[in-house]
Amino acid sequence: MIIITILYLYNYHFYTIVIYKAPIHMNTITYKKHAPDFEIVHQSIVMFAYWDRGLICRYASEAYAMWFGRRIDSMIDVLKLPELLKDNFPENLPYITAVLEGGEQRFEYSTRASFGEIRKGMVTYSPNFANGEIDGFFVHIKDIANNENKNALVSHKNLESFNSLPERIPIDVEATLKSCLFAEFPGIAKLSKQHFVSESKLKRDFRAKFNMSVFAYYRNLQMELAEKYLEENLYSKKQLAIIFNFSNPSNFTARYKKYLNDKTENYVTKKNISENKYELFVLQAPFAMAMFDKKMRYMAFSNKWLKDHNHLNGDLTGTVYNPVLLIGKLRSIEIYKATMRGSINKCDGELIEKPNGAKTWIKWEVRPWYDDKNVIGGLLIYTEDISVLKMRDIENDDVSEILGKANEIARIGSWKCDVKNNKTFLSKIAMEILDIPVGAEVDFGMILEWFKEGSDRNLIKQAYMHALTKGLTFSIEAEVTTWTGSPKGVRVIGYSEFKEGSCQKIAGIFQDISR
Secondary structure: OEEEEEEEEEOOEEEEEEEEEOOOOHHHOOOOOOHHHOOOOOOOOOEEEEEEOOOEEEEEOHHHHHHOOOOHHHOOOOOEHHHHHHHHHHHHHHHHHHHHOOOOEEEEEEEEOOOOOEEEEEEEEEEEEEOOEEEEEEEEEEEHHHHHHHHHHHOOOOHHHHHOHHHHHHHHHHHHHHHOOOOOOOOHHHHHHHOOOOHHHHHHHHHHHHOOOHHHHHHHHHHHHHHHHHHOOOOOHHHHHHHOOOOOHHHHHHHHHHHHHHHHHHHHHHHHHHHHHHHHHHHHOOOEEEEEEOOOEEEEEOHHHHHHOOOOOOOOOOOEOOHHHHOOHHHHHHHHHHHHOOOOEEEEEEEEEOOOOOEEEEEEEEEEEEOOOOOEEEEEEEEEEOHHHHHHHHHHHHHHHHHHHHHHHHOEEEEEEEOOOOEEEEOHHHHHHOOOOOOOOOOHHHHHOOEOOOHHHHHHHHHHHHHHHHOOOEEEEEEEEOOOOOEEEEEEEEEEEEEOOEEEEEEEEEEEOOO
16 A cells, blocks of 8 residues: 655645555546545645546545535546636646656646636646556645735734734635635634634624624625526526535525525615615705606605695605606607716706796706716706796896986986006996097096096096095086087096905996086
């Protein structure tokens, strides 16, 4: 009997693989018939396998099978190496050929694990001789990534890094659980020893990190993978119950159903939290606002919305919005489509007719709202009745028009001197009073010289200087000689505006009092 011993370092401990090999041809050995011929200590940790010359698996440890996302009973005496390696088989073929010719091979190998992460290992192919001929080869895989991580942890020398190690325990335990998905749950006692932490601290820290127990998290990992397998139609629920070591299919089905329910509830909760932020804002808004889903059904609305839109009956939740405010069905559809693409549509004032026939001016805005995944979930509509403001503007326009006509009849014009920029502005009536042609440029200094020489000119200049320096208002009646040389009697009224102690402008009116 030949004894082969391999020392293997895992988690700072050396383990021994002892293989008892009977002097018989390996191609006649099967795992089921010759189990006593192989004894592997800590086989759930060591990744070890044996392939015969026909490239059929004759032995595999649990860790080796799990590394490839397989079960032992689906490999031994059944699986061929090309089926296991799949697309990676061609690049492994030179090593396989070489080991079957008698040379030991050592190389790095990467594979994608069931959860998508890339796993990297150092692979050793060792030939097996029987009666002078090569009967097959042994395979040993050392997980490089894990060893690198552990070495990195051991090499930490500063206190800050050392104190941060306990924070990694839940993450390291999670990695261990992922490697045991096709095996039995390792148990808290084994996990605590493996990760050098007490059982109570392991359970406490793990729950703090993942908000569930270690075993519940382990089952959830299995259910995530089961969901993927079911979606891809790779296995039935009955097969998955066996793969994941459930006592019977009904237990698996119950657990899977709970997983789906929890997943749905978590999604709805997150979705509701996101939507509730908008809903609370809309409900408390002091103006007319409503929130709608993608089908334009009411989700929330403010009291002002109910009042402005005559919904005195109260609850509109779930009812479909009547787009009368957006002027016609066709235009409403266009605005809806544009908003659902992310644009914001608004109007500062639009005259609409309500269902009762009353006409009103509305200011409105339509914008999208977004869920927790930054996806548009529906529309927010804000409206404001600006009829009073609009009527006031119309009235002001009417008053302005009346005042303009009155000023024209009374021959009253306005003027302004921008002291800061040294510019003079005259209204149309003021220019007519002073006979200034359209397009001509004048300044107030020039106009002051048109006042009658003597007391009138001295009076207007003195009043202008008092307004400029002291902020005094004035009202003077005097005679002027206009641009065309015509004498006229005028009343000049002026007032000044100061800012930070400096006069910014002097303004007032000219009135023709010649008549």
